Every structure is written in C-alpha cells, then in structure tokens.
Amino acid sequence: MPCRRANFTSRMRPLCFAPARDDLSPVPTEPSLHMPLDARLVQAVTEATEARRDAIIALHRQFVQTPSVTGNEGPMSQRVEEAFRRFALQTESWVATAEEMRNHLEHVGEQARYDGRLNVVGRRFGAGGGRSILLNAHIDTVPEGDPSLWSHPPYAADLVDGRVYGRGSCDMKGGLTTYLAALGALDACKVRLRGDVTIAATVGEEDGGLGALATVLRGYRADAALVTEPTQLALVTACEGSLVFRITITGRSAHAATRDEGVSALEKFIPIMQDLQAFGRERNATLSHPLYDVFANKVPVNIGVVRAGNWASTVPESLEAEVRVGFLPGEELERFKRVVRDRILGVAATDPWLRDHPPEITFFGGQFIAAETPVDAPICDAIRVAHRAVTGKAPKVEAATYGADMRHFIGFGGMPCVMYGAGDIRLAHGPDEYLEVEELMTAARVVALALAEWCGVA
Ligand SMILES: [Zn+2]
Incomplete structure (x- = not known):
C-alpha cells in the first residue's frame, strides 16, 4: 500500500x-x-x-x-x-x-x-x-x-x-x-x-x-x-588480491637417446614449483588478517598451466607455467610482484644452468589488487x-x-x-x-x- x-x-x-x-x-x-x-x-x-x-x-x-x-x-x-x-x-x-x-x-x-x-x-x-x-x-x-x-x-x-x-x-x-x-x-x-x-x-x-x-x-x-x-x-x-604470472624456462633439446646432453626445462621447473608451493605454505602460516584467518588456505598458490616439450623422444627445450598467487589486503601489488620475482630468481640462482639462463617472469592481464x-x-x-x-x-x-x-x-x-x-x-x-x-x-x-x-x- x-x-x-x-x-x-x-x-x-x-x-x-x-x-x-x-x-x-x-x-x-x-x-x-x-x-x-x-x-x-x-x-x-x-x-x-x-x-x-x-x-x-x-x-x-x-x-x-x-x-x-x-x-x-x-x-x-x-x-x-x-x-x-x-x-x-x-x-x-x-x-x-x-x-x-x-x-x-x-x-x-x-x-x-x-x-x-x-x-x-x-x-x-x-x-x-x-x-x-x-x-x-x-x-x-x-x-x-x-x-x-x-x-x-x-x-x-x-x-x-x-x-x-x-x-x-x-x-x-x-x-x-x-x-x-x-x-x-x-x-x-x-x-x-x-x-x-x-x-x-x-x-x-x-x-x-x-x-x-x-x-x-x-x-x-x-x-x-x-x-x-x-x-x-x-x-x-x-x-583478496591475485597475482597472475607466466614463468618461461629455457632448456636445451637433445634426442632422448642422448638425453644427458640436453637440459630438460621441465626438470629445471620442478624445484621452482616446489618452492612456490612452500612459499604458499609459509605465507599461509605467517600471514594474519582478522577476516581471513578463518580460511584454511587464505593465500592459495595455484599452478594452473604447465606446457613443456613437444615429443616423447626429445628433451623439453622450453617450459611455460602459469601461476596464480593470492594476496591479502595490506599487501601492495607492485611490492608483492617483486617478492614473487625475487623468490623465483632466488631458486634459479642455486642452479648453474638457470643462473646462466634465468627464467623469464611475465605478469599478464588479470591482476586483482x-x-x-x-x-x-x-x-x-x-x-x-x-x-x-x-x-x-x-x-x-x-x-x-x-x-x-x-x-x-x-x-x-x-x-x-x-x-x-x-x-x-x-x-x-x-x-x-x-x-x-x-x-x-x-x-x-x-x-x-x-x-x-x-x-x-x-
Ligand atoms: Zn558478480
């Protein structure tokens, strides 16, 4: 009425x-x-x-x-x-x-x-x-x-x-x-x-x-x-914010029969992947926010895409991985990008091949502050x-x-x-x-x- x-x-x-x-x-x-x-x-x-x-x-x-x-x-x-x-x-x-x-x-x-x-x-x-x-x-x-x-x-x-x-x-x-x-x-x-x-x-x-x-x-x-x-x-x-980026790793191709002469981009990625997962666990354990602490994983790291190699009998000469990392209010996007980049390059610095061929890190569309x-x-x-x-x-x-x-x-x-x-x-x-x-x-x-x-x- x-x-x-x-x-x-x-x-x-x-x-x-x-x-x-x-x-x-x-x-x-x-x-x-x-x-x-x-x-x-x-x-x-x-x-x-x-x-x-x-x-x-x-x-x-x-x-x-x-x-x-x-x-x-x-x-x-x-x-x-x-x-x-x-x-x-x-x-x-x-x-x-x-x-x-x-x-x-x-x-x-x-x-x-x-x-x-x-x-x-x-x-x-x-x-x-x-x-x-x-x-x-x-x-x-x-x-x-x-x-x-x-x-x-x-x-x-x-x-x-x-x-x-x-x-x-x-x-x-x-x-x-x-x-x-x-x-x-x-x-x-x-x-x-x-x-x-x-x-x-x-x-x-x-x-x-x-x-x-x-x-x-x-x-x-x-x-x-x-x-x-x-x-x-x-x-x-x-x-929540999310940072999306692509990691490109360069290896060296070789015939599978002589695989030790090649450098597998996939194998070079594995320690980086493991460290990203550890990064997520560390952040989840140490970061605190009154509204986000109720979530079991408040800042998930997701490795959503991995593309590597082109043939079963060839050592993968390149790899592309696409990753999404969550971040909390209070974390600033540009600073967080540097943190992520330093973390990945830090792992790369421990590997002689990756030291000379550092992974490329590209932040592409869809960054959510x-x-x-x-x-x-x-x-x-x-x-x-x-x-x-x-x-x-x-x-x-x-x-x-x-x-x-x-x-x-x-x-x-x-x-x-x-x-x-x-x-x-x-x-x-x-x-x-x-x-x-x-x-x-x-x-x-x-x-x-x-x-x-x-x-x-x-
Ligand atoms: Zn909506």
Whole structure:
C-alpha cells in the first residue's frame, strides 16, 4: 500500500558520530529519537517493498531474460537504461575505449572487443546536505554453459518455489534489481534523500572489471560505494588480491637417446614449483588478517598451466607455467610482484644452468589488487543499522576470497566500498543458478534503509 509521508527527518543524524556498537541494539517498536532508524520509516519501507513485490519480481525476471554474457552486454544495457528512466534517474551511458584502458590492461585484462558494451549510470540528485553514494552492479554474466545441465532454461527466468532461476539471477542481476526496488520503496514512501545516489550498471566484471574501472576513470565518485554482489546478506568488507604470472624456462633439446646432453626445462621447473608451493605454505602460516584467518588456505598458490616439450623422444627445450598467487589486503601489488620475482630468481640462482639462463617472469592481464574498507567505517555502520532494522540481527562480517569490482572503487576511486547483497555466490556460474525472492526483498529493504541512513532524509 502507498504510505503517507511521515516525518522521517527528526532522527536522521550522521553515523560517524554514533558509537558503532550502540547501532547494533534492537529496533524499537515505538519511534525514538535516539535509535538508529526511525521505526516508522522501517515499517513504511517494509510495507512499500511488499506492495511492490510483483513488480520487483517482474523487473528481475526481465533482467534475467536478457542475456548479457561478458562482451555482449548491449541489449542488457538498453534494458537497464529504460528501467533507470522509469525510475526518473538521469542517465548517462558510454563505452570504455581501448585507448583509455591502455595503461590499465593489467587490471582489467585484454578485451576481445569494446564496441557496443555500454556502461549505464543513473543518477538522482539529493536535496543537499547529505552524504552521496555510488551503487554498483555488473550487468555481465558468465556464459550459460551446457543448457542440457539446466532444469530450467537459462534465460527463461522461471519462478518456482520462490526462486528465480537463470544465468545472472544471483550474480548479479538481483543486485541491480535490489537498487531499483530500494529506490522504488523510498519513492512510494515519499522519502527524498539529501545525498546524491548514483547507480552504475557496468560491463565486464567477470573478465576483470572493465566497466567499474571506466566508471572511476570517468570521474564518478561518492562518499562511499556499495556493490550488491551475492553475499547472502553478509557485509563483505575485504576482497583478496591475485597475482597472475607466466614463468618461461629455457632448456636445451637433445634426442632422448642422448638425453644427458640436453637440459630438460621441465626438470629445471620442478624445484621452482616446489618452492612456490612452500612459499604458499609459509605465507599461509605467517600471514594474519582478522577476516581471513578463518580460511584454511587464505593465500592459495595455484599452478594452473604447465606446457613443456613437444615429443616423447626429445628433451623439453622450453617450459611455460602459469601461476596464480593470492594476496591479502595490506599487501601492495607492485611490492608483492617483486617478492614473487625475487623468490623465483632466488631458486634459479642455486642452479648453474638457470643462473646462466634465468627464467623469464611475465605478469599478464588479470591482476586483482586486494582491497578493504575498515569494518568500523561509517558505510559499514549504515549497512549494519539497516540490516538489523530489517532482520533483527547484526549481519555477518566477512571477507571475500575472490576479486570483485569493489577493488576498483577502493583502489582507483579512493572510496570506501563494501559488498552486501542477496544470493549465494556458490550458485553463481553453475547450472540452475537462482535467487531466492525473499532474500531479494530483504536486500531491497535493507538497501532502502541504508540509503536513508547514509544519505539522510530531507
Ligand atoms: Zn558478480
């Protein structure tokens, strides 16, 4: 039902002056000037979201029904732009160019194409005097894979037992729907925010975050950023970095019958491989981070590709190995590259052949910087307060062991950024990906209230 315009303004106050722990106290049933969120606002947003349930589901299904595999986001961009206009957002869309990405390829990866991949930004300017926020959702998805493995067609967006099935349903078209549902709820409640809200629907996240970085390079900034990746309504404040590199080792070929006259590049690689594994174990044992210590292996080393030799009867004259090493917030990418390089060359220095023929180490596309926002940052408090108001509990605070666009907003945009959204990341990328409608509704309410809390109500 539409809600009347209540006076939601009296208790809105900047969170940064509030002690964080007090914000975890339960929401009262009666409005109070001293509680984190006005109970009437919480109630109004809850009702407004519920009243719009069918429309929210319909919007989400529409998004899922629009395929947008990384590299082919065009039709989805159009759909998003139409939706933004319906929500009276001032829109801007643009395509990132190879030119502007030239110096950033390490961070976003080589792109097969740039054309037609529209990033869409929708903005709503606030009444003034509040904090601004940048809301990000990537519109690309991974491919659907083998359709025969799906029990629901990947782009049908079937709604079954409270779940919407389809590629991108949880990763992360649900996140985009969440923002619009949240704005819709605030509109229905006639809430005017003080701070500016910018929604950036961006391309290429699955392949390095082209659109998110382009958004930052275009100058979009806010006092904080939120990414509604599927975190199962946990507040994720950190994402892990990953360094990807290729080791090339040169040996000397020889006929197998005289193999001792050759130098096997494969055999020269073995001590390097063993040392990389030891490096991973040492780092895991010695590094500590409050959010990552729960993981059995917080900084995995993965030797993902090894190519060597060309014939059973020939000593391998060359080897290429591709390796991915995880690193934690607090470890800086360029410094970490030097650490890895020194480690490998250190092993090589102990071998006479490798001393004279040192391995080549090439860092190629897909470097993910590690990034984090302090758990007591004001934006974290705004999410906590809103989550508690809706669910009655504090959200779990977690770290991600994967890279995500939040790193671009923190690392390049200099904004505090966190992730919080509906959906389970374990369902992403596989067949029968789905999103629970109830979780989407909860996320919408929480984000609506977090916006009120963060931006202030006029
Ligand atoms: Zn995602």
